[in-house]
Amino acid sequence: MKNDSSHPARSGDFLSRLHDGELTAAERVHFESHRARCPDCRKAAAEFEAALSLFRRSSPSPPPPDLAARILRRLQSAAPSRARFGVVFGIDVRWAAAFAVAVIAVIVGSSVVLQRESARREAGAGGPIPVILRGGGSAVRPSPPLPRPATKPQVEAGPQSPVSAPTVSPGPFAQEPPLSAMAGERRIRPPEESAPRLRTEARKDRPSRPSTFAEPQMLRSERSGGEGSASPSAASAEPGSPARLVFIPLDGEGNAPDLATPDAGDLLADLRGHEYILLVEAGGRVREAAPSEARKSARPRAMTRDAATGISAPLSVRKLRFKPGDRPRRLLLKVQ
Amino acid sequence: MRVRIVPQLSRNDLADEELIPLSREGDEEAFAEFVRRHTATVHRWMARAVGEQEADDLTQEVFLKAYRGLSRFRGEAPPRAWLASIADNAVKNRYRARGRFRRIFAGAGEASGASEPVESGRTPEEDARAAESGRYVTEALKLLPAEYRMPVVLRDLEEWSYEEISTSLALPVGTVKSRISRGRAQLRSLLAPLMDSGKIGR
Numbered sequence: 114m115k116n117d118s119s120h121p122a123r124s125g126d127f128l129s130r131l132h133d134g135e136l137t138a139a140e141r142v143h144f145e146s147h148r149a150r151c152p153d154c155r156k157a158a159a160e161f162e163a164a165l166s167l168f169r170r171s172s173p174s175p176p177p178p179d180l181a182a183r184i185l186r187r188l189q190s191a192a193p194s195r196a197r198f199g200v201v202f203g204i205d206v207r208w209a210a211a212f213a214v215a216v217i218a219v220i221v222g223s224s225v226v227l228q229r230e231s232a233r234r235e236a237g238a239g240g241p242i243p244v245i246l247r248g249g250g251s252a253v254r255p256s257p258p259l260p261r262p263a264t265k266p267q268v269e270a271g272p273q274s275p276v277s278a279p280t281v282s283p284g285p286f287a288q289e290p291p292l293s294a295m296a297g298e299r300r301i302r303p304p305e306e307s308a309p310r311l312r313t314e315a316r317k318d319r320p321s322r323p324s325t326f327a328e329p330q331m332l333r334s335e336r337s338g339g340e341g342s343a344s345p346s347a348a349s350a351e352p353g354s355p356a357r358l359v360f361i362p363l364d365g366e367g368n369a370p371d372l373a374t375p376d377a378g379d380l381l382a383d384l385r386g387h388e389y390i391l392l393v394e395a396g397g398r399v400r401e402a403a404p405s406e407a408r409k410s411a412r413p414r415a416m417t418r419d420a421a422t423g424i425s426a427p428l429s430v431r432k433l434r435f436k437p438g439d440r441p442r443r444l445l446l447k448v449q
Numbered sequence: 450m451r452v453r454i455v456p457q458l459s460r461n462d463l464a465d466e467e468l469i470p471l472s473r474e475g476d477e478e479a480f481a482e483f484v485r486r487h488t489a490t491v492h493r494w495m496a497r498a499v500g501e502q503e504a505d506d507l508t509q510e511v512f513l514k515a516y517r518g519l520s521r522f523r524g525e526a527p528p529r530a531w532l533a534s535i536a537d538n539a540v541k542n543r544y545r546a547r548g549r550f551r552r553i554f555a556g557a558g559e560a561s562g563a564s565e566p567v568e569s570g571r572t573p574e575e576d577a578r579a580a581e582s583g584r585y586v587t588e589a590l591k592l593l594p595a596e597y598r599m600p601v602v603l604r605d606l607e608e609w610s611y612e613e614i615s616t617s618l619a620l621p622v623g624t625v626k627s628r629i630s631r632g633r634a635q636l637r638s639l640l641a642p643l644m645d646s647g648k649i650g651r
Contacts, residue, residue, distance in 0.1 A: 128630075129630030163640075165637075167586060169605055173587070180492060180509075184488060
């Protein structure tokens with residue numbers, strides 16, 4: 114009875130290997146001849162297969178249709194501070210508490226309606242990848258929108274006012290509120306070829322936007338190109354879709370990296386005319402960068418101005434206060 | 450250092466391997482897509498591993514744990530395998546907690562891990578009745594030691610390879626194989642009454 118070698122099918126391991134087709138040829142031949150004359154082993158092997166087959170066939174009921182939505186709601190309530198901004202989970206668990214301390218945000222921008230541009234661009238196939246940027250609602254922005262900036266072009270060193278420093282490069286988007294409106298000193302000089310990438314939709318006034326966990330998003334890819342997933346041009350969002358996030362790593366001093374890269378140029382061109390909120394991750398926390406934090410501080414110089422692109426640090430970021438020991442790690446731009 | 454731009458193309462088009470890093474960096478919609486994509490799968494595992502009554506609950510738990518553990522996901526294994534390991538732990542934790550409870554209040558040493566066939570504690574008549582529904586299988590599976598359940602589910606329901614299961618659960622292949630073969634042997638014992646009663650052909 115106990116002799117498994119004479120009755121191989123008494124061993125669960127043997128039956129398992131039989132089932133998986135892992136027996137050696139010799140084992141298999143031996144077992145086949147044994148099974149033919151041993152009812153016990155025949156029965157055992159048949160039961161084994163039947164049990165597995167029953168197990169496999171007994172398909173469980175499908176999940177309730179709202180299960181995913183319930184999970185997303187629980188995720189949302191599990192991370193209320195994150196949900197509030199809809200941007201910043203996953204980087205540091207200490208943030209949850211830190212958001213209570215978060216200061217206030219930046220910025221402006223209004224959405225841009227450029228229907229004619231879009232029409233023009235669609236005609237030019239093969240060109241830059243068209244994107245749809247959603248004109249942002251103001252759900253997360255604590256301050257009312259700043260006035261639409263004047264259209265007066267302005268060159269390099271401008272006033273520090275966060276509201277009145279539009280930089281306009283000549284081109285199809287000259288009437289668009291420049292990024293510099295969002296941050297005093299920023300000057301944008303979008304490359305001519307990157308400018309026509311924007312196809313914006315009319316702003317849709319919306320109530321406060323819930324976290325994306327709250328509801329399924331119907332995102333539709335607008336991409337037509339085959340670029341890598343990190344491509345800055347892969348921006349498309351429809352109303353109700355989450356804000357786009359841009360991460361800019363900082364060095365230990367709070368300085369941003371070289372922004373003269375093509376990526377940065379594209380990014381900043383895309384930002385034009387759209388609301389964004391600057392968040393700074395530092396000291397294990399994330400804070401919003403705020404122009405109202407008017408206290409001058411040497412640190413951090415969040416972005417360095419680059420001569421080639423004319424991009425310089427948003428005023429609000431430079432005014433952010435950091436405590437000694439904070440180590441600014443990166444900027445997050447929430448673009449909506 | 451480079452500026453990193455998170456693309457906004459449809460999350461539906463992204464592979465799991467792309468969704469998880471995005472989620473980790475703060476893209477909620479990426480994680481939401483991951484949840485929606487895998488809810489049915491995790492639920493199916495759980496319906497087998499802990500029973501349908503508790504499957505909803507445990508499925509939620511798995512995704513909550515995944516969310517909290519995003520920063521620890523290193524990408525050695527596919528995200529699906531990572532989910533399976535979380536599911537495996539959730540099953541074991543649940544079962545362990547319950548086993549402790551039973552031991553304390555029933556005084557019975559129920560924790561098993563032995564390879565002996567498990568008694569279902571039913572009479573054949575009861576078994577025959579239970580066999581009328583697929584719940585019997587679930588009930589049988591619930592009698593397996595917790596550490597056997599996800600391996601058996603992944604192997605025999607999901608048809609993962611031993612190597613995949615080994616990677617996912619961070620167990621040597623030999624351990625995975627022995628757990629699965631023991632789990633199968635126990636399933637056979639548990640389901641034998643069903644077959645004897647003629648519910649399924651020999």
